[in-house]
Each structure stands twice: as structure tokens, then as C-alpha cells.
Amino acid sequence: MNSILDGARVSLCFVFLLYASWSDYKTREVSNTVWILFAPLAFALTFLEISIYEFPQLAFYQMYAMCFGLTAAFAIILFYSGGFGGADAKALMCLALALPFYPENLFIPLSREISPISQTFFPITVFSNSVLLAAVTAVYMFLRNLFWHKRTGRKLFGEGHGDESFGRKFLVLITGYKVHINKLKEKWHLYPLEDVEDVEGELKRKLVVLPKDEGRNAIVERLAKAAEAGKIQDLVWATPGLPMLIFITAGLILALFFGDIIWICISFLLG
Secondary structure, eight states, X not given: OHHHHHHHHHHHHHHHHHHHHHHHHHXXXXXXXXHHHHHHHHHHHHHHHHHHHTTTOHHHHHHHHHHHHHHHHHHHHHHHTTSSOHHHHHHHHHHHHHOSSOOTXXXXXTTSOOOHHHHHOXXXXXXXXXXXXXXXXXXXXXXXXXXXXXXXXXXXXXXXXTTSOHHHHHHHHHHOEEEEHHHHHHOTXXXXXXXXXXXTTEEEEEEOSSOOSTTHHHHHHHHHHHHHTTSSOSEEEEEOOOOHHHHHHHHHHHHHHTOOHHHHHHHHHHO
């Protein structure tokens, strides 16, 4: 029965996260209905399992509450700091309700080791795995930009970017690529990584390292007008935006079947 409940909780996570990932990929939005349904079902299944198999040990209820509280706080901080979208934060909180601890009755990771974090704060393991997977895209973006530069012989950054710091340029290199301004206007999921502003009659170009939905269209319009006027090139920096829910889902799969990647790396380095 314990394994059945574990299987139900894991299956519940996959059903909702796979749908949310698909929705995030297609529209970059996820309906709140997903989380309204996911959260109570997750809580009911986990609470039922703890009540049946761990009662009357109060410590398990306390650990469950602590895991959810800390995960929720972490997700909210990431959301308000701009590091997470609303759907990503809700997904992490629902994971804390459904799988607060690694389901040892159902899985044994290929690494043969369950980290202390996975045993008590499994959603954090999922998050760290998802961040590592998302980081792989940074390598892809960097190599893509280098190959584009070699193939075309064109500069990655124009004269208008001369005042930008190395750090900002590097962040743009690993998160975006050059696209034609018309493509930026047509593809709603592309976000500009640069903007222009009129400073005392002179057009100033600047990089944007944290693109947001708010003001996107206004920035695209400014860039389009500047390109039409011949003040900037037709190619501008843009990013497709990471559908983070896909990485969270992949991070869950990795955590269940392989383990906590960061813990494995630390254990390997420490011998």
C-alpha cells in the first residue's frame, strides 16, 4: 500500500508537470487551474500516507510542514527577485506538497545514494538539478554565437555597445543570439536583450540582461524604428526565454532515477 501511494504521488506530479511543461512551451503561460487541482490532490495523498504509515510520530508532520514552508519561501523569493516565473514557483510548491521526501519505497537512484537534502527537502534537489540542466543551454548559446561570428565574420557587439561591461556582454552571449528585427516582431516568445533610448538627441544602445514581459512590445517598437531609420543594424540581441517548467520536470526525472547531481559531484570530489 505504501508503494501504491508513492506511485500515485509520483504519477500525479508527472501528469500535471508534463501538461504544464507543454503549456509553458506552447504559450509561455500555465493556467492557474493546473495548480488549483494539483495542490489539494498532492496534499491529500501525502497527508494520507504520513497518517497511515508514520502516525503517531509528530516529527513527520513537522518535517512535512517545514519542507513546504521553506520551499514556498524559497520559490516566492526567487519569483519576486525575477529569477522565477509565477508558474515555476507554484510548481515547486506543489512538488513540496506531493513529494517532500525522496520516495525510497518506490525508487533507488542509479547513484545508489540518496542525499540528505533529498531525504528531507526533495524539491530543492529537483530545483538544483533543473538549474544544472538549464545551464547546459548556456553552453549551447555561447557556442552558437561563436560559430555565427566565425561563419559571418560580423562583430558580436557593435560600436553602440562599447560602454557595456564584460559581465553584461557575457550574460547576453550565454542567454541569447542575434535575430532580425522582423523576426523579433513576429515571434512573441522572443525577448529583446537590448534597448535604445534618446539621450540629448543621440540614440544610445544598451543591453538588457533581465528581460521581462512588461514593456517588451515597447522595446521592440523602439528597436524597429531605430533600424528603419538606419541608426542601428537589422540584427539585434534576443533570447527565446527558458521554459523553466520543462527543466523542472526533467530535474524531477533526474532526481528520481539518478539522484542529487550536486551532492554526487561533491561526494566524488571529496572522495
